[in-house]
Each structure stands twice: as structure tokens, then as C-alpha cells.
Amino acid sequence: MLKDEKRVESITLSGRESGRLANPDIRDEFGLETLDMNMGPQHPAMHGLLRLILELDGETVVRCDPVMGYLHRCQEKIAENRMYPAVIPLTDRLDYFANMHNEHGYVLAVEDLLDVEIPPRAEYIRVLMCELMRLASHIPSLGFLMLELGAFTPILYCFRERERIQTIFEAVTGARMMFHYIRIGGVKADLPPDIPQKIWDYIEGLEQRFQSDFVDLIQGNEIFISRTRGVGTMSQEKALEMGLTGPPLRCTGVDFDIRRDYPYSIYPELEFDVITDQAGDVEASYRVRIAEALQSIRLIKQCLEKMPEGEVMGDLGRRLRPAEGDGFGRVESPRGEFSVHVVSDGSDTPYRVHYRDPSFCNMQLLQEVIPGHYLPDIMPIMGLIDPVSGGWDK
């Protein structure tokens, strides 16, 4: 049994004293109280295993409290007990819609400790794969948003594209989702000889289909506009205060992209625009994602054109023992800033690995933005943030 004071402390800490009992003044004019409701973790429309404790006044939400941990695997602890290269396949399981970005972030952090030189061809292949991954994440996220609004057709188009990108990944890495492709010092293997042409053909085709399948089908739709315009609106101050990054921040108009402002890999050599929008609502985040997917297509074309010949793996020892110190890696994942902090103590396993996952940080927005909205607006707002359960639960 817990000691009494500990139990009292834990009840206070779990927030049961907040909400309805703490705020009796949210009763309406008829003296009716609010209703507590659980949404998830097993909810057919929920993005993964998330539980929202909602307090409803009629159909309006007055308090929203996200509860996480249903998919927690304590990856940071597991990583402390594995050798440096053996952590890479674990990072694939973090945000499973941005596996390449997770690998890239972790590998950049370890390379920061090691100070190795990466062959230029490997850098180009990394960026090529990351941008394909961004396409394979942004396009389905539009489909999920539409699915939550009750439209089933767009997700079929979106998953057709994701399926084809996964086929490319399968040819390059041997796996469809859990790649283990980006390694410390380079990448696992060179591209198969026919793959650059296949990627080029696919990207050309996607560019032609893009307008009709993802813009014309969705953007002018009356139901889409009425469900998303003005929903989840936030100011730039609020977005920065809540630590948002990625499309949710850029849809408010803050011009920030890790690829341009904290450049890594070969991004300084490539041309692309940072997409912003002013409205800061769900519709704006949709427009930002659409335009970013087009920028990814542009980046993929540049990578294929400029890709140099040569080795794809740097010269490293078999057993990595980085010097004592801190290594940082920071990449722009489709959801925002993915940072890794690796602490080394000079042995062959990391002393501490910390992931800053964009899904986790962006979800703080739910507490701030959902109160005041109707219950059915929660799902479009989840589509604005587009969190992934493996990401926020580590």
C-alpha cells in the first residue's frame, strides 16, 4: 500500500481536483453541470492510441486533457543498453510515418560525436530518401484529414501514392517501413542501377496527377471548407509559445524550417521554398502540406540531377567508441523539428539518448486550442497537428 500522504499527493497531481469540481462556475444558466467524457484510446477515428479526457458543456468542449503512454516502449532506456549502430532500427519504430527522418536525426547526432566524413553520394541518397519519405507522409496525412471529415475517396488516392513510394523503398532498402537504411558514416547500400530512372518516372507522373487528385478533389469542396476554415485558429504568439514546429507553425505564418535555418546534410546546395500561410487554421495546414509536397518533388528532382558517383559508406571502425561529450542531431521531419541528444561516456553504448519528437511537442496545442470548439471539431484539429502515436509515446 502507498502511504497516505503519497496517495493524496498523487490524487492532487493527477488533476482530479481540477476541472469541474475546481470550477463550479461553468454551470450554465439552468444550473446544469458539465459532462466528463473519454475519447479513445480505442476510438475508430483517433490518430493512434491517444485518450482525451473531455469536459463537455452541451456540445462544446470546455477542457481537454490528453493522456499518453498507451504505446510507450521506453526506447530511450532500451537505447542505453545497445551499441551505437544497433539503436538505428529502434528509431524506425518512433514516428512510423517518418522513419528515414528518425534514422537521419539519430545518425547525425552520433556523427556529431565521431566527427567522420560522409561521402557526398551518401548525403545525396539520404536527402533523396528523406524527401520521398516526406511525400509518403504528407500525402496520406491529407487522406486522414479527409477520412476524419467523412470523405472516404481521398485516402484511396493517397494510399495509392504511398504504396508506390513504398515499392521504391522496398527496392532500395529491402523493407517497406522499418528500413534500417541510413547508417553511421553513410547508407547501407548504393541505389540499384535502374532505380533513379524509376524514381524520376514516378515523380513526373505524380506531378501530373497532383493537381487533379489532391487539389481539385479537395480544395474547393464545400463540406471541406465549412469543416476546416476557421477551425483550430491560433495566433503566431500562441504557436511559438506552445513550441510548435513544422506545418502547424508555418500555417500561422512563422517562417521557420530546419532545412533552411539550421542547415544539415546537403540542403544548402539545393533550392527550395519555405511554405507559409497566414490563416493558422486547419485549412491553412492543408494548403501548407500540399505546397510542401510539391517542394519535395522539386528537391527529389534536384537530388537525382546532381547526384555524384562514388562510395556510399565512410571509413569507420567496426566498434564505435565516441569520445566523451554531447552529440546533437536536428532534422526537419514531416511533422516538425526532430532532435536527438546523445550523451557518450566513452564506451560502446550511449550513456543517454533523448528524442525530441514533434508529435509530442505539437500535441500540447490540444489543451489550448480545443476548449471552445465543438466536439466534432476535435478530429480536424488532430488532422492539423497530424501526430503519430509511435512518435509521442517514444
Add this chain to the structure above:
Amino acid sequence: MAVTLPEGDLQTRLESYLDGFKNRHGLEESVVEGNVVRVAVEPGFVPAVLATAREALGIMHLAFITVVDRMGSFEVHYELLDLRGGIVRVKTTIQGEEPVIDTVTNIYPTANWHEREAYDMFGVAFKGHPDLRRTYMWQDHFDHHPLLKSFEISTRRTFEGLR
């Protein structure tokens, strides 16, 4: 209303951050390395230093908070970005087995969940935090902090008092 982000040359901006920290808090050990300003402070001064960063120097974004268990002491890293290429890394060391530090949620509201996570994983108590409860682990009857080095992963953990 639009937010103004810092402008101008990166090096002069980093020097101005360094001067700001030195003038206000006398942190003589701070240095500029590449695009990073490294600041080491005593745990009691963390809110003051971060308030300087946010209010006076205009660094808007707290990226993350990392806690490192050094077995006997705890390191806490705060990573601040000015969103235009500059990084400020504030590092502090808390002595003792039961770490307590002041919260920074009133300066950077995004620290809320980062501090909750640190409390959950390491048992670091953030004084003045509005809502300090566990993020990932069970709210009740679970009395462990999994990322402590004293927590061995092969041991089976029990839920005290729960049937």
C-alpha cells in the same frame, strides 16, 4: 499580430547573446562554439537566465529539456533556438539523489510537457509547475522512475497495493 524573428549576421547576434548573459548574470564560463552559445549556470539561476533569453534577447523557442542521470547528480540541459541559426545551450547540475529545480513554464509555456516527462522518467521535481503529473507511466501505484540508472531493465516491477 506578427512575431518578429531576429535578423542580421549570425556571429554578431551570437556575440550579443553572450554579452547579454555575461552582463546580466556574470556567467564568465559561457562561450561561443560555432553557432552555439554554451551557458553553464547554478540550478537556482535557471529561471532568471531563461527569462533573460526570452524577454531581453528575444529567443522564442525552447526545443527540449534533457535530463542526464550522473549517479549522484543530475544534469539538466535546456536547448533554446532563436529560429534563425543561433542555438543557446543552458546546462545546470543538481547535486543529490532527490533533484529539485524551479520550473520554467511561466517563461516558456512549452516546457510544461517536457518537465512532466522529466518528472516521470527521472523524478525531477519542478517547483511551481502548474500540473506536475506523469506523462507516460501509470498515475497511481507506480513508484519508479524508469530512466534512472538504478532502474534495471531485467527486473520485473510490481504495482504496490494494486490487486
